[in-house]
Amino acid sequence: MDLQHTLSREIKQAVSTLYGVTLETVEFQATRKEFEGDITVVIFSMLRTVKGNPAQIGEAIGTHLVEHVEEVIRFNVVKGFLNLVLSDAYYLNFFNSVTDFTDFGSAPQGTDAVMVEYASPNTNKPLHLGHIRNILLGYSVSNIVKASGKKVYKTQIINDRGIHICKSMLAWKRFGNEETPDSSGLKGDKLVGNYYVRFDKEYKKEIADLMVEGKTEEEAKALAPSLLEAQEMLRKWESGDPETVALWRKMNGWVYDGFEVTYQNLGVDFDSYYYESDTYLLGKDNIEEGLQKGVFFKKEDGSVWCDLTDEGLDEKLVLRSDGTAVYMTQDIGTAIQRVKDHPDVNGMIYTVGNEQDYHFKVLFLILKKLGYTWAENLYHLSYGMVDLPSGKMKSREGTVVDADDLMEEMTATAKNISEELGKIDDFSEEEKNDLYRMIGLGALKYYILKVDPKKRILFNPSESVDFQGNTGPFIQYTYARIQSILRKADKEIIPESSKNDSYSNLSLHEKERELLKQLQSYPETVQMAASQYSPALIANYTYDLVKEFNSFYQNVPILGTDDVSEKQFRIHLSKAVADVIKSAFTLLGIEVPQRM
Template structure:
């Protein structure tokens, strides 16, 4: 049990013994720095079951704990707040139990329903860009955090590989491609993305030409020959035209191969793939079922709708009058198909930008109305856009920040700053390049993940690689510093020491208190789908370690026992940093 859980049992026992009353729960908070104590019990909520002066009640409860509970070594009361001092023995015993646990904080997998986390889900007409990077980092990290909280997790994506936007790239390649193919320098996803931009350029030129011939802008956009050809290509694709399908398969494979390289560079993976070309017809059978049960209604023109006005939403179409499906229909069918494919899944997390908030409210509500119990365990991991100092990105105009280019830019920036600081003079060139990538990626991931997912981000590459402050490189550098300490302490045995005579320094106690929070932080981060909780916990842990390092001599301790304890504490901190950063998908370097 955690300190809070242990104390809650004893506080409830105190109230029972002193006042013959039963407390349902105990409210705790961190003790304010100006008062002595390690944890504070808030007395005011107890007044519901115990009548009296809060300060007097606090004194009575505090004395009971001091007299009856070994881990309590002192207390003080400030108005209605009972500040409790915890014995060194408690912290030493806690530390003794975790110091050899490489998976400290991670819960064992429960025999519970699995969770499926969807992220990335790109279009096959362009490479991954900065917006995708935030999506991928969030989805991957949330999946890892949920896994660490004790649940089985499947990582998935649905690839948008059909539709008019795909045909635009295909048509431009057909017209202007001259059999160009991917090379080592030009990945397939970038090649296809180039033709998406070329389509837009040619399309705009046609629009301008039609306007000079007397058409309105709206007419010109609708009548431009290139758009009409793309629409015709989509009809042929849906009809299974062999030549069109062959071109579609070839160009999509180029894109998939390119995506794989980017995912590997970013350091993320997937367990299952879904493709819109295989799912866009799903859902119709459930519309028919919903019509029978009254979940859906058919209008006079033959279209089918779901009336959600009583739920505070509006009417939502699920089938057009010509019988064709809409995105909502497809998403209903895909969700149900995933449960068929993975029967142990009891909930899903959709990592999709906040412009789709309304869509997911409707989707989840319709699935509930269709009677699926697992629909109660669906979550939209909504996130804000990522902006750059240069402004908003546009795929059609080719002004997006390509993910591969961004990763390289981060490594280059790390190299530039490292050279200025002169930190890596003893490294070989290969070691330096690998480390620049580790630092650059760590900076990128941490900068994005330390922010609450709902907030919009202004991403500044140079600021993210600062070796001071709340950044990835600052934390990585602290980890590397600890590894240096551990290498110097190789003669120190850490395995069987009991630490009977260690008297804790305040900085040592603060570090152990911070370590103790890690399991709860993981559980909270999983419940809130927030990697930011892990990121900012790690920063706080590192700040506490650096304060400890500056105030307490580790290798120059007065006794061998103290030295072993401090080395062991440093080792536990570094292991926790590594575990926490692993949940964010960030590597930590042994030297830096």
């Protein structure tokens, strides 16, 4: 039986016996570091039911628990908090009960499925730093939700149509001279992105020329020949003009190939892809259905709206007067289509920046009003922007931080720091390059994921590749250190069988207790991270675990003790810590090295 359940039952029994009242709930929390104890009972919250001095109530309950719960060996009361000290046997029994720490924290997969959408790029430019935060969050949340016991589908919707795509197409047509990724040596997404920048330069020149002729800036922007031609190209695409569609397919194909390379280098993947060119007409039938149900209403000009004023929002357009869809229309249709494609889906997580907060409030409300039960389980994983010390990024001006370039820079930074430390002289060139990539990407991913998704990030590449402090490389280094300990351990001291039952009789060092306590909280942390959709909880848990291990390593001899059972336990404890570090970092999409 769970200890907290046992404690709760005994505390209620004590209150009933001592004070003659029924206590409905018992509040627990972790004991603060400055006090002795492993778990704390909050007495203050009982005072609504139990009348008396909180310190005296704590003393009475503590005495009862020592007498009736074998795991509680002593207690102390600080104001309205009862701090309980648990026995070594309790922690050792926990350690012995986990047969495999590599799988510790993962719950069995249930039948409910969740779809997680992330990435969702435009096909007119390469992926950039902002996309990296989106992708890392979505991918990590997918892993965490899966570990919590749900089936997960990872998907994205690719924005492969619209005026922005036509701008790149038009610039290539005008200035490209049939240039291809093969002929230029550029990744396809970079090549297409260059033409998007080229379009913007030409467009700005035309605006300037028109303003010299006496047009206002607003008039010049609307009348610039490049924009008019791009708009005409979009009309041709929508009408299915063969030449326009062929160019669109060719250039989008280049971009998809380029994206795939970036995804592979970043270590992420998807189970399915949706394309806006397929989904932009979806939703119209659902609007008609909603009109019949009274969810939507039609205005005199024929446009269709949803009135959300009772929910504290406003009226939202879902169909223009000419019958054309807006983004909301296709998002409604796409959500419904996804559940048709995957009937076991009972919820969706949309990884999209916080500038779309209002859009998703409206989308979720409309889907609920349309009567879809799964709409109760929709979540917008909203996140803040990523800034650099150099300032804000702008795609059309070509000042974005390219995702591929950033990954290369991170690998190069990791190489420089690793070579300065000089501990890899015996590595082959291939091993060195693998290590640099692992450290560089680990630094990038950890730096982004350790921050609560809702917060804005100032990303500092050199600060992230630091082997001290709350960084990816610091945690990777600790993992490698443990692997070194395990390699040094005498084979005879670590039997092929798993942990030894005699561990139950050991007397624990304070640092061993703290480490076991930290290990024990891992499954709860996974569940909490899944319920809050926050990889930051996993990242910071791992940092705390590593800090505890390093304190243990500095204060307790692992291989230096003469007691064989003690040595064996400490080796297995170290391995358990390494297994949990690896498990947690896998949830974050980060690799760990065997040597550093």
